[in-house]
Amino acid sequence: MSQKGLSGFFEEYLKKDAIFKDKKALQANYTPETIPHREKQIKEMAQILAPVLKTEKPSNLFLYGKTGTGKTLSTKYVSSQIEEMASKNEIPLKIIYVNCKLKKVADTEYRLMAHLAREFGKEIPVTGLPTDEIYNLFFESLDISNKILILILDEIDELVKKTGDRLLYNLTRINSELKISQLSLVGISNNLTFSESLDPRVKSSLSEEELVFPPYNAIQLQDILNQRAKKAFKQGRVAEGVISKCAAYAAREHGDARRALDLLRVAGEITERNNLQKVELDHIDEAEKRIERDRVLEIALSQPKQFQATLYSIIEVSSQKKTLIFAGEVYDTYKKICIQAGLRPLTQRRLSDIISELDMLGVINAKIISxxxxxxxxxxxxxxxxxxxxxxxxxxxxxxxxx
DNA sequence: CGAGATTCATGTGAAGTATACCTTTAGGCTTAA
DNA sequence: AAGCCTAAAGGTATACTTCACATGAATCTCGTA
Known part of the structure; x- marks a missing residue:
């Protein structure tokens, strides 16, 4: 496109009447004023956490539910309400939300504690200090701050799977060491059987209270979508049946509301880009493809080199062989790729772990067979x-x- | 013919190593009195 | 003598390697019917 044409394009773009009124309403981090079909969980959560408003320590809380069942959203909603109330009444309260799955942020014991300490304004190096030291720094600053801390650990199962439950044990115990401040834990897990694998002591103190978030069914998903669509789109820009199709697609995948919203949003974006007036049914199929594509590309792009080389080898091997492929073949190809790319090949042992991690990320399916x-x-x-x-x-x- | 032993290719756990980064400490140099 | 800078020493987390052992069904072996 020429330079001149570009300014014309922008003008055109601005003139065009958009189909979106407020696209934010469909984005993942948007918090609506009401969260349909989670009234019960929200009320219970509020009851459990309410004691902070009387400067008492609330019970530790544990939330279960699959992805896109509103755990994170509900938690954020309740915590923001409490925060607001607390600041109005000048209650010393701090709420920290951490997603344990984020690489390089909170995916090990050290990194999580470092992250928390940083929340209290401490400068913590990436590596080098003993983990105990980080605990101490965190305790200290927490105690000095003289606040009740509600610590929300999202996707905590991932972290424990990787690093064991010592972290949780330490965290549940620190209240006895704190003089002034208090700490309550809110754990969020996608894995329903997660607590089974915990040390009994940890389990009992962490799950003083438990809440389960069941999957949404198609009708509930429709409610949610309708609510958001009303905000996000201008009147009459969504064709008949679009909403229910999104809902149906997402219900097929264990009632994942996030997925449903993504579908609708991307379908809208596609419509907009093609200068069309209405979101039609076909756009949803296209959206589904695009979401999947974006997700995979995002993952592929953000992985370390060795992971990329591994994934590349897998794609390479599987495109040559139409049948199922085995780890040994991947390793052979991987070694060649490394030489080509000027990378020092890792051992088979390590590659085995990398393959497992790629499996976790969902870009491949790996199954051990004999x-x-x-x-x-x-x-x-x-x-x-x-x-x-x-x-x-x-x-x-x-x-x-x-x- | 069938039960049990063998075998293969790799999974997997534990322990060790390399690297990058941290704090502490001791020595050397500078400075100011 | 006090203060400051630097380099060495001693420590840690993380990513990776090395070593050794575990796995589990197809195949082999050999006793038995």
Whole structure:
């Protein structure tokens, strides 16, 4: 597009009457005033946490539910309300929300504690200090702050799976060491059987209270979508049946509301980009593809080099062999790729772990199988649609500087 | 023919190593009295 | 003598390697019917 044409394009863009009224209403971090079908959980959560308003320590709380069942949203809603009330009445309260899954932020014991201490304004180096020291720094500043702290740990199951439950044990115990301040834990887990794997002591003190978030059904999803769509779109810009189709798609995947909202938002964006007046049914299918594509590309792009090389090898091998592929083959190809890219190849042991992590990320499906006489291995299958594979490959080629 | 032993290719846990970063400490140099 | 800077020493977290052992069904072996 020429320079002149561009200014014309922008003018055109501004003149065009948008189909969105307030697109934020469909974004993941948006908190509506009311959260349909979670009234019960929200009320209970409020009851459990309310004692802070009398400067008493609330019970520790544990939330279960699959992704997109409103755990995070409800928690944020309740905590913002409490915060507001607390500041109005000058109650010394602090709420910290941490997502334990974020790489390089809170995915190890050290990093989580460092993150918390930083919340209290401490300068903590990335590495080098003993973890105990970080605990002390955190306790100290918490105690000095003279506040009740509600610590919300999202996706806590991921963290415990990786680093064990010592962290939780320490956190549940620190109240006895604090003189002035108090700490309540709110754990959020996607895994329903998570607490089974905990040390009994941790389990009993962490789950003083428990709340379960069941999946939404299609009708509830429709309610949610309708509520948000009314805010987000201008009148009459969504074709008949679009909402229910989004709901149906998401209900198919264990009632994931986030997914439903994403679908609707992306469908809207597609409509807008194509200069169309109405969001039609077809746009949802297109949106579904695009969401999946974006997710995969995002993951591929954000991984460390070794992970990229591994993923690349998997794509490479599986495009040559139409059948299922095995870890050994991937390793052989991976070694070649490394040489091409000027990377020092990692050991098979490490690659095995990397493959597991890629599995966790959902870009591949790996299953351990025994081929009897012919040994034992992982059977790997790509979870990326064909056309996206090529894009992923290209991205990695760029990043890895392969020819 | 079938039960049990064998086998293969790799999964997996534990312990060790390299690297990058941290604090503490001791020595050397500078400065000011 | 006091103060400041620097480098070495001693410590840690993390990512990775090394070593050794675990796995589990297809295949083999061998006793038995």
């Amino acid at each position: 081929k009897g006489r012919y040994g034992r291995t992982r059977e790997i299958k790509l979870a990326i649609p064909q056309h996206t594979q090529k894009e992923v490959k290209k991205i990695i080629e760029g990043g890895l500087d392969l020819s």
